[in-house]
Amino acid sequence: MATAGMIIRVVILPGILLLCVLAFLWEWLDRKFVARLQKRHGPLYTGPAGILQPLADFVKLLAKEDIETTEADKPLFRITPVLLLALPLVGLFFIPIATVTGLAYFEGDLILVLFVFTLLVITIFYAGWGSADRFSIVGVMRSTIQMLAYEVPLNLALIGPALAARSLSISEIVQWQSANGRWLILSQPLGFAVALISLMSELELTPFDIPEAETEIVAGWQTEFSGRKLALIRLGEDMDLVLASSLLVALYLGGPDGPVPGLGLLWFLIKAVVVVFLFSNLRAVFARFRIDQMVNWCWKYLVPAAIGQIILTELLLA
Amino acid sequence: MPEQQPSLDDSFIIPIGPQHPALKEFEYFELRVDGEEIIDVSVRLGYNHRGIEKAIESRTYTQNLYLIERICGICSHAHTTCYCQAIEELLGVTIPDRARYIRTIVAELERIHSHLLWLGIAAHEIGFDTLFMYIWADREIVMDLLELISGNRVNYAMNTIGGVTRDMSPELLDNIREGIAKLESRARFYKDLCVEEGSVMQRVVGVGVLQPEDALHLCAVGPTLRACGIANDLRKDDPYAAYDAVSFNVITYDGCDVASRMFVRIDELIESVRVIDQCLHCMPPGPHKVKVVRKVPSGEVVSRVEAPRGELIHYARSNGTDQPERYKVRAPTLANMPALRKMLVGGYIADVPIVIAGIDPCFGCLDRMSLVDVKTGRNWIWSSDQLRRHSLTWRQQA
Numbered sequence: 048m049a050t051a052g053m054i055i056r057v058v059i060l061p062g063i064l065l066l067c068v069l070a071f072l073w074e075w076l077d078r079k080f081v082a083r084l085q086k087r088h089g090p091l092y093t094g095p096a097g098i099l100q101p102l103a104d105f106v107k108l109l110a111k112e113d114i115e116t117t118e119a120d121k122p123l124f125r126i127t128p129v130l131l132l133a134l135p136l137v138g139l140f141f142i143p144i145a146t147v148t149g150l151a152y153f154e155g156d157l158i159l160v161l162f163v164f165t166l167l168v169i170t171i172f173y174a175g176w177g178s179a180d181r182f183s184i185v186g187v188m189r190s191t192i193q194m195l196a197y198e199v200p201l202n203l204a205l206i207g208p209a210l211a212a213r214s215l216s217i218s219e220i221v222q223w224q225s226a227n228g229r230w231l232i233l234s235q236p237l238g239f240a241v242a243l244i245s246l247m248s249e250l251e252l253t254p255f256d257i258p259e260a261e262t263e264i265v266a267g268w269q270t271e272f273s274g275r276k277l278a279l280i281r282l283g284e285d286m287d288l289v290l291a292s293s294l295l296v297a298l299y300l301g302g303p304d305g306p307v308p309g310l311g312l313l314w315f316l317i318k319a320v321v322v323v324f325l326f327s328n329l330r331a332v333f334a335r336f337r338i339d340q341m342v343n344w345c346w347k348y349l350v351p352a353a354i355g356q357i358i359l360t361e362l363l364l365a
Numbered sequence: 366m367p368e369q370q371p372s373l374d375d376s377f378i379i380p381i382g383p384q385h386p387a388l389k390e391f392e393y394f395e396l397r398v399d400g401e402e403i404i405d406v407s408v409r410l411g412y413n414h415r416g417i418e419k420a421i422e423s424r425t426y427t428q429n430l431y432l433i434e435r436i437c438g439i440c441s442h443a444h445t446t447c448y449c450q451a452i453e454e455l456l457g458v459t460i461p462d463r464a465r466y467i468r469t470i471v472a473e474l475e476r477i478h479s480h481l482l483w484l485g486i487a488a489h490e491i492g493f494d495t496l497f498m499y500i501w502a503d504r505e506i507v508m509d510l511l512e513l514i515s516g517n518r519v520n521y522a523m524n525t526i527g528g529v530t531r532d533m534s535p536e537l538l539d540n541i542r543e544g545i546a547k548l549e550s551r552a553r554f555y556k557d558l559c560v561e562e563g564s565v566m567q568r569v570v571g572v573g574v575l576q577p578e579d580a581l582h583l584c585a586v587g588p589t590l591r592a593c594g595i596a597n598d599l600r601k602d603d604p605y606a607a608y609d610a611v612s613f614n615v616i617t618y619d620g621c622d623v624a625s626r627m628f629v630r631i632d633e634l635i636e637s638v639r640v641i642d643q644c645l646h647c648m649p650p651g652p653h654k655v656k657v658v659r660k661v662p663s664g665e666v667v668s669r670v671e672a673p674r675g676e677l678i679h680y681a682r683s684n685g686t687d688q689p690e691r692y693k694v695r696a697p698t699l700a701n702m703p704a705l706r707k708m709l710v711g712g713y714i715a716d717v718p719i720v721i722a723g724i725d726p727c728f729g730c731l732d733r734m735s736l737v738d739v740k741t742g743r744n745w746i747w748s749s750d751q752l753r754r755h756s757l758t759w760r761q762q763a
Contacts, residue, residue: 084495085494085495085498085499086498086499086502087498181377181378181379181380182379185379185401185714188400253492253493253494254492254564256492257715260492260715261386261492262386262387262489262490262492262718263387263714263715263717263718264379264714265385265386331494331495332495333493333564334488334491334492334493334496334562334564334565334568335491335492335493335564335568335715336564336567337567337568337713337715337716338401338713338715339401339713340567
C-alpha cells in the first residue's frame with residue numbers, strides 16, 4: 048500500500064501531472080500578464096481566454112518534423128531536451144507544495160536544488176554545443192558567462208533562509224516559518240529581491256534573455272531544436288518557471304502556510320501566482336542587457352546586496 | 366560592393382542574413398568576431414534586387430506613378446514626390462499652390478509614421494518589446510490620418526504629375542489637427558521615457574559611433590548625418606513643395622551614436638507636427654492639380670527630396686516619347702551603407718541589430734546589383750537567362 052500511495056503521489060498529486068498542469072498554467076498566466084502590460088490581448092481563442100494555448104502549442108510541436116542537422120552531436124542533441132525537462136522536475140520533488148513537506152526531503156536538499164540550477168545551465172551548454180551551430184555556440188557561451196554572474200548572488204541569497212531556520216532542508220525551512228508564524232520575506236526582503244532577480248537570469252527572462260536574444264542570435268542555444276525536442280525544451284522552461292516560483296514561495300513566503308489551515312495547496316498556488324506576476328512584470332519593463340553590462344551589474348550590485356543580507360541576518364540572529 | 370576575399374585565419378564568422386530575425390528584409394552582413402567583439406564586417410547587397418529601374422524604363426510616365434509608389438512601403442510618398450518633381454520639371458509645369466501644401470502635409474505625416482515605426486523597431490532590437498508595442502499602438506493615430514486623407518495606410522497614391530490626386534476638406538483638416546496634437550504629446554512622452562529609462566540608454570549611448578569627418582567622407586545622409594552634428598536637410602537647403610513657406614528647425618545632436626540618431630528622430634517628430642500645423646493654417650484655396658501632356662520633351666533632370674531616411678535622388682532622362690529613356694533611383698539607405706561598416710567594427714555582436722537599425726535601413730529601396738570581377742575590375746551584365754544558368758551550375762557545385 049505504501050508503495051502504491053507513493054506512486055500516486057509522485058505521478059498524480061502533487062507529482063508530475065499536477066506539475067505539468069501548473070507549468071502550462073503558469074506559462075499562460077505569464078503570457079497573459081505580459082500581453083496586458085503591452086496593450087495586447089495575449090492568447091485568446093484556445094479554450095476559455097486562451098488558457099489551453101500552451102498545451103496546444105506543446106501538442107503542435109510534438110507533431111512537427113524533428114530535424115537533426117548532419118553536423119550535430121547526435122547523443123548530446125537527443126539527450127539534452129529530456130534532461131532539461133527532467134532536472135526541474137527533480138528539483139520540484141523537494142519543494143513542499145500541498146503539505147509542509149516535499150515528496151522527498153533530507154537535510155541538505157536545498158543544496159541539491161541549487162545544484163539542479165547549475166546542472167540546468169551545464170545541460171544548456173551541452174545542448175547548444177551538441178547542435179554545432181554558430182548561433183547556438185554564441186548562445187551557450189553567453190549562457191555560461193551569465194551563470195558566472197548570477198549563481199553566486201543566487202546561492203548567497205538562498206542561504207539566508209537556511210541560516211535563519213538553522214536547517215539546509217527546504218521542508219524544514221517551511222515548517223520553521225509556519226511554527227514561528229512569520230514569513231522570511233519580512234526579515235529578509237533584500238534576499239528575496241536578489242533571489243528573484245537571479246532566478247530571472249536563470250530563467251532567461253528579459254532583461255536577462257541574453258543567451259536567446261532573438262534579434263541578435265536568432266534563438267540562441269535553441270536555434271537547431273525543432274519538433275519533439277523543442278516541445279520538451281519549452282515544457283522544461285515552463286517547469287523551470289514552476290520550480291523558481293515554488294522555491295521562492297517555499298523559502299520566503301511560508302510555502303503552503305495560510306490564514307485558513309487545511310487549504311495548503313490553495314495558499315501555495317495564490318502565492319506562486321503572485322511570484323509569477325512579479326516575474327512577468329519585471330520582464331516587461333526593461334530593455335535587454337548586453338552580456339558585459341549584465342555581468343558588471345550582477346557583481347557590482349547583486350553580490351554586495353546578497354552579502355549584506357547575510358550579514359544582517361547573522362546580526363539579527365546573534 | 367566587391368566580395369571580400371575569404372581569409373584563411375581561424376576567426377569565427379557570424380552570418381547576419383540573408384534571413385535573420387533582426388533584418389526585416391534580406392541582406393547579408395558577414396561578421397568576423399573574436400568572442401563578442403566584431404573585428405570585421407563584409408556587407409553584401411543584392412538579395413532584394415527587383416529590377417525596378419529597368420521596369421520603369423519600359424512603362425509610360427503614368428504607369429510609373431504606380432510602380433514608383435511601390436519602391437518602398439514606408440516612404441512611398443517621398444519617392445513619388447521625387448518622381449513627380451522630376452517629370453514636372455521636364456514638362457515645364459508649375460503645380461498649384463494647394464498641391465504643394467498637400468504634398469508637404471502628407472510628406473510630414475509620412476515622416477511621423479516612418480520615425481515612429483523606426484522607434485518601435487529600435488526598442489524591439491534592444492529587447493524592449495513593451496515600448497515597441499506602445500509606440501506601434503500610437504503609430505495607429507497617424508496611420509488612421511493617412512487613411513482618412515488617401516484611403517490607404519501605406520502607398521497613399523496622393524501624388525500625380527501636375528499636382529495631387531485628392532483635395533482635403535475642412536473637416537479633414539480638423540481631424541489632422543486633432544491627431545497631430547495627440548502625436549506631439551506622445552512624442553514628448555517617449556523622449557522623456559527614453560532619457561529616464563536606464564536600461565534603454567545603456568544600450569544606445571556610445572554604441573555605433575560614427576565620427577563627423579567619416580560621415581562626410583562616406584556620404585552619410587539624413588538622421589544618421591544629423592546625429593553627427595551636421596545640419597544637413599534638403600527641406601532647408603534646397604526647399605521643394607511648400608517647405609520654403611514654413612519655419613522649422615533642422616535637428617542635430619552631436620553624440621554621433623545610436624542615442625543621438627534616436628533623439629534626432631524623436632525631435633523631428635515634434636518638428637513635423639509644427640510643419641503640418643503651419644501648412645494647415647496657411648493652405649491656400651484653389652485647384653489641386655493641372656492637366657499635363659502625356660509625352661515628355663527630351664531632356665534630363667535630377668530631383669531631390671528629403672525622405673524620412675535622408676536625401677533621396679531621382680534622375681530621369683526623357684527622349685520625347687511617353688516612356689523615360691533612363692531612370693535612376695539613389696535611395697538614402699544606399700548612401701548610409703558605407704558608413705554602417707564604420708559603425709559596426711569594434712562593437713559587440715549584441716549591438717549589431719540596433720546599429721544596423723540605427724540607419725533605418727530600407728533594403729527594398731536601395732537594392733541593386735552589379736557583377737564585378739574583383740581581380741580585373743571587369744564589369745558586365747547578364748541576361749535573366751544567363752543568370753538562371755549560372756544559378757543552376759552554382760547549385761550543382763555546392
